Amino acid sequence: MSIEERLDRLESLDEIRQLAAKYSVTLDMRDLDMHVNLFVPDVRVGKEGAGRQALKEWADATFRDQFTGTSHHIGNHIIDFDSNDSAIGLVYSKNEHETETEWVIMQMLYWDSYSRVDGRWLFKKRLPMYWYATDLNKPPLGDQKMRWPGQENYEGYFHDLFPSWKEFWSSEYIRDNDVAKPVEANSFLKALRRDSKPGKLRVK
Template sequence: MRSLTPEARLDRLESIEEIRQLAGKYSLSLDMRDLDAHVNLFAPDIRVGKDRVGREHFKAWQDDTLRGQFTGTSHHLGQHIIEFIDADHATGVVYSKNEHECGAEWVIMQMLYWDDYERIDGRWYFRRRLPCYWYATDLNKPPIGDMKMRWPGREPYGGTFHDLFPSWKEFWAARPDKESLPQVAPPAPLEQFLATMRRGTPAPRIRVR
């Protein structure tokens, strides 16, 4: 922000706060099942699947999903990192710890969202939310081991919590030389912390719950 004009700096700070509010509104509207409030947080031409576009299609998809899997949900937000591509486009990462009532089981989940944000006609919207899951399991069954996505009535499967960032696999594949200090890469450029951590990797393919 150092090279921005005072007006642009103020706009950037206001944009950051509006985007953070966007994430909070997403959780509240989803948990309270206000689907009109929910879908209006997304761009009007939001893409739903391969060949459907628009909030109406998104609302229909959300309705089917929520009625078919959960009685109730609660989404608890954690840290939120936001970086700007330009004045009207940004990306972000939001941690979320969630609870789901699924019949006789109470499923807890740890995940993060990779977000694309866009300002349209003066307001910020989600352009895309990519959910990346670490685990989902009954409250009384810690998800130790592999295949941590464990929904009632389904075969366990792996999440994509770490797939956005190559550092996870690199860390476990490395064998540090204990005889010398490790090298440290230069700090990421301003507004490129997330992009530097991603290292140009493609977004993972997300399995629908």
């Protein structure tokens, strides 16, 4: 890569990491116009919707009906580039939600796709994968760790994109295998995920 390409890559990394932080603060402060403008103009919304206006309407209903206050704390962020204008990412998020009856804490990650449109990095898609959601005073031990007030408990599919989780706990797992070779640059996330597909997710 040339010096110019390396500088562009560094600037792109920073802009994409800022994008995840901007997503959190615009969500928490309920600035829906700024929030939806972080996505590509033709963003998919549900099975049939598309566009920022559709996303704004969905976000308004979701953020207004399910909880009052929220706080999203961004953690680990890994980014691989498919091209100069396309990338994928994995972002950890630890969240707090105020509901009418409980203070719900959540641990999750986002599997992201990013595109550079007219010189700006934007979200193309965000796939949420949840480990748990539970009242602050109720540790989510056991199965079905997604525990929202007034709903039946359910699975959040936090590990489903990553085959290593099931392999590690399998009775067929071989502990003394030789260490595999490191993956190539910009292949870390694809190697981690392999060809896995997510389960049927319930978006919160």
